[in-house]
Amino acid sequence: MGLMWICIKAMLEYLNVDVIVPPPSSKKTLLLGVKHAPEFACMPLKLNLGNFMEAADLGADTIVMAGGCGPCRFGYYAQVEHAILRDLGYQYELVVLEPPQKHIGDLLDKIKQITGQQSWRRVINGIRFGYHKAEAVDKLERMAHYCRPRETTAGATDRALQHALQEIINIAAPEGLPAALQRAVEMMNAIQVDIHRPVLRIGLVGEIYTLLEPFANQDIERKLGSMGVEVDRSIYLSEWVNEHLFLGLAKNTRSSKLTKQKAAKYLRHFVGGHGLETVGSTVLYAEQGYDGVIQLLPFTCMPEIVAQSILPRISAELGIPAMTLIVDEQSGEAGLITRLEAFVDLLARRKQTEEVLA
Amino acid sequence: MSVTVGIPRALLYYYYYPQWKTFFEHLGVKTLVSRETTRGILEKGIKSTVDEACLPVKLAVGHVMDLYDRVDYIFLPRIVSTARKEYICPKFLGFPDMVRNNIDHLPPLIDNNLDLYRKGSSLYNLFYTVGKQFTHNPVRIMRAYQASMAALNNHCRDMESGRLPFETCDSNRHNRQDQDVGVSDVTIAVIGHPYNIYDRYISMNMLKRLRDYGANVVTADQLPEHVFRREAGKLPKQLFWTLNQRMVGAAFYYFDRPEVDGLIHVASFGCGPDSMTGELIERFARQDSRKPLLNLTIDEHTGEAGMVTRLEAFMDMVRWRRQLDDVAATYY
Ligand code: SF4
Ligand code: SF4
Numbered sequence: 174m175g176l177m178w179i180c181i182k183a184m185l186e187y188l189n190v191d192v193i194v195p196p197p198s199s200k201k202t203l204l205l206g207v208k209h210a211p212e213f214a215c216m217p218l219k220l221n222l223g224n225f226m227e228a229a230d231l232g233a234d235t236i237v238m239a240g241g242c243g244p245c246r247f248g249y250y251a252q253v254e255h256a257i258l259r260d261l262g263y264q265y266e267l268v269v270l271e272p273p274q275k276h277i278g279d280l281l282d283k284i285k286q287i288t289g290q291q292s293w294r295r296v297i298n299g300i301r302f303g304y305h306k307a308e309a310v311d312k313l314e315r316m317a318h319y320c321r322p323r324e325t326t327a328g329a330t331d332r333a334l335q336h337a338l339q340e341i342i343n344i345a346a347p348e349g350l351p352a353a354l355q356r357a358v359e360m361m362n363a364i365q366v367d368i369h370r371p372v373l374r375i376g377l378v379g380e381i382y383t384l385l386e387p388f389a390n391q392d393i394e395r396k397l398g399s400m401g402v403e404v405d406r407s408i409y410l411s412e413w414v415n416e417h418l419f420l421g422l423a424k425n426t427r428s429s430k431l432t433k434q435k436a437a438k439y440l441r442h443f444v445g446g447h448g449l450e451t452v453g454s455t456v457l458y459a460e461q462g463y464d465g466v467i468q469l470l471p472f473t474c475m476p477e478i479v480a481q482s483i484l485p486r487i488s489a490e491l492g493i494p495a496m497t498l499i500v501d502e503q504s505g506e507a508g509l510i511t512r513l514e515a516f517v518d519l520l521a522r523r524k525q526t527e528e529v530l531a
Numbered sequence: 532m533s534v535t536v537g538i539p540r541a542l543l544y545y546y547y548y549p550q551w552k553t554f555f556e557h558l559g560v561k562t563l564v565s566r567e568t569t570r571g572i573l574e575k576g577i578k579s580t581v582d583e584a585c586l587p588v589k590l591a592v593g594h595v596m597d598l599y600d601r602v603d604y605i606f607l608p609r610i611v612s613t614a615r616k617e618y619i620c621p622k623f624l625g626f627p628d629m630v631r632n633n634i635d636h637l638p639p640l641i642d643n644n645l646d647l648y649r650k651g652s653s654l655y656n657l658f659y660t661v662g663k664q665f666t667h668n669p670v671r672i673m674r675a676y677q678a679s680m681a682a683l684n685n686h687c688r689d690m691e692s693g694r695l696p697f698e699t700c701d702s703n704r705h706n707r708q709d710q711d712v713g714v715s716d717v718t719i720a721v722i723g724h725p726y727n728i729y730d731r732y733i734s735m736n737m738l739k740r741l742r743d744y745g746a747n748v749v750t751a752d753q754l755p756e757h758v759f760r761r762e763a764g765k766l767p768k769q770l771f772w773t774l775n776q777r778m779v780g781a782a783f784y785y786f787d788r789p790e791v792d793g794l795i796h797v798a799s800f801g802c803g804p805d806s807m808t809g810e811l812i813e814r815f816a817r818q819d820s821r822k823p824l825l826n827l828t829i830d831e832h833t834g835e836a837g838m839v840t841r842l843e844a845f846m847d848m849v850r851w852r853r854q855l856d857d858v859a860a861t862y863y
Contacts, residue, residue: 211806213798246804473806482632
């Protein structure tokens, strides 16, 4: 999922586990998943299934997945996927990292199961290493968000980002990470930008998988960037990794408490997934003066549907245009671009009128 | 002072209505149930809900709209959890907010939480907070609560003895006659959310139709809780959706019962939990059974004719399969 593999891979390789990274999600992955997954499963499940099938063809024999305890579907993914794979004849060992209800020991046990005999200390260092890589990735992506709409040579940001990420990926031990990050940041800083160019700012909210996986969101960040939009995401990789895999061990930078407070006026209870965050972040973006919000969700995603039905009211009351994009296996690229252009156009015109009035 | 509280005929109405009604009556509050589903009610719901929502949610919104200018309050408890460590569905968690943010000029909503997720939580919490809005007398609330629990237990017993919720919920008992038509020669288990299979409009009268075809109908709601929980325990991981746990458990159970000849799984289009349980039923519960299984997905466009055809074909298959088995039994 997105760039998550970078951090998981770092953690496990540090613990001497052979890691097979499935090829990046592609049309083929999706087709594989769609073919074998339940028709109305949400897209993340389908892609995930496809990923595992592709990884098996490369020789993977153990699946590591995060679990959960509801109310959203994610918590049951691993089991359903495992059953499907089993029925298809794949021989997979399944390790599910359930958020431990009681204490962290469960999780560490599971990790030990994957890693064999490793000292606790090394396991914990491995986790920390993975998390720090996630943070590094986030930092670079944020820089890219800033540079993309302002770059003077088209495509410069993406090229630099690729190289910068590679620096991070190459590092095999925690000691090397700070220096690598330093180098990566310098590469990003070297991008030529026009800081005076007027840009629109759009907040991306919605279902986490769709937000983080460029294939699922059809590279929306890049597309918006090239239309002169600076984006911000309501969720970054390290936050998710922290929440779901490391159980909030690392102290979170952006407090989700604030989002919850902001959401309270419109949605008074958590609804699973990131529904509440979507609502809260939309309010936040409005307050921070963003020009618009785009919500991304996979077809049939339950928490986001709840959020979606609340967004129009927020949009009306706080005066921030919001658009909802639903992705499924049929979404076409041309349609998306047209819709994005129309939305960006609307925002630009709104901004102009506001400036004239002011 | 007599106030009226409206109760939408949707979602968990089928499980809790007798309890809710009793509770309010004991506090001297009148209740009014929305009318039975019609095309009009559904249309209203569809218009005021995002397209992507599932049919039951749209329908529930329609029922709220059917009530909203006729009552002083609408009872729309936020059903977070009805069993420890379980939920119903994300949409139930957000339902009152979906209603509030989409319909203007609503009467006040009573949307206190029904939440049994944590150990030691009790239904009383909900009723106490609700009761306080109508009386300051705690003893009165307590009595109303006790009476309501008795009503709930009765209702559960009724369901376990084979009566279907809309038969015990409805004051007009004309539906009861449905039960006694003809002799039934096959037994069909219908597995689905209560608000799908018991709503006559939504299910297109499926239960009655099956009976007319000579089937004895059983549903998941006739199984006592410990039975479906035990059965659902056969899954590799416990499901955290109460309704679907019930459905999967019932599927395990009925696939195993010799007197059940076939199963029908009714899912809502776009329903998250159903998409997973359908898969689980296929892959686990059905594993060593050759019983016919019909998967029906309903949405607002489902046509009655298509559904009738499928039901008829299914019944033919069930009977045909049974004959084969009978023949086999005589020979071996
Ligand atoms: S949040 Fe949405 S997409 Fe993700 S698992 Fe839940 S229902 Fe599926
Ligand atoms: S359980 Fe399914 S049908 Fe019921 S509200 Fe949730 S998504 Fe809709």
